[in-house]
Amino acid sequence: MRATDPITGEIIDSAVKLHKRLGPGLLESVYEALLARDLERRGLRVERQKRVRFEFDGLVFDEGLRVDLLVEDIVVVELKSADQFAPVHWRQLLTYLRLLHLPVGLLINFGAPTLKDGLRRVLNDFHPSVPSVSPCDTFPFSRPGEEPAPTTSASRTTGRTTRGSAR
Secondary structure, three states, X not given: OXXXXXXXXXXXXXXXXXXXXXXXXXXXXXXXXXXXHXXXXXXXXXXEEEXXXXXXXXXXXXXXXXXXXXXXXXXXXXXXXXXXXXXXXXXXXXXHHHHHOOOEEEEEEOOOOOOOOOEEEEEOOOOOOOOOOOHXXXXXXXXXXXOOOOOOHHHHHHOOOEEOOOO
16 A cells, blocks of 8 residues: 555645646536546546445445545545535545545645645544544534634644645
8 A cells, every 4th residue: 555645745736736727617527537637647546436335334335425536545535616615525525534444535626716725635533432532523623614724734743634735
């Protein structure tokens, strides 16, 4: 298994360059196709619109979720093309990470004026066996439904959501 930081670094670099060239305003599917192609050119294995089968409480869901991009079978990339992130976007990616048992995902909003404002790295640090940790603890929300508070580089070591580059 490859380390995630070099992979997320390549994804972020590619996304930033793509956003600088095209800017905001296109459909999510356009950014998805172009980002996937660039990542493949960089030698990364990419699956688009990956349907994921999972089981929960004895029920099997053959098409229960679909991730925008799955890179190297270890990084989930969820793309948006909206004015800003909504709290449900964070929760959606975290749920994908938990169900897939993957450590890291990137939430990329190509609709933001700059990708600095439209990029979040989400770490799956939820441990259900530890009673003091709840899903709300995973993100730095003040209250449910609020935008996350700005984070610092120190948050990267705590397993919280981080802004900007993973490098």
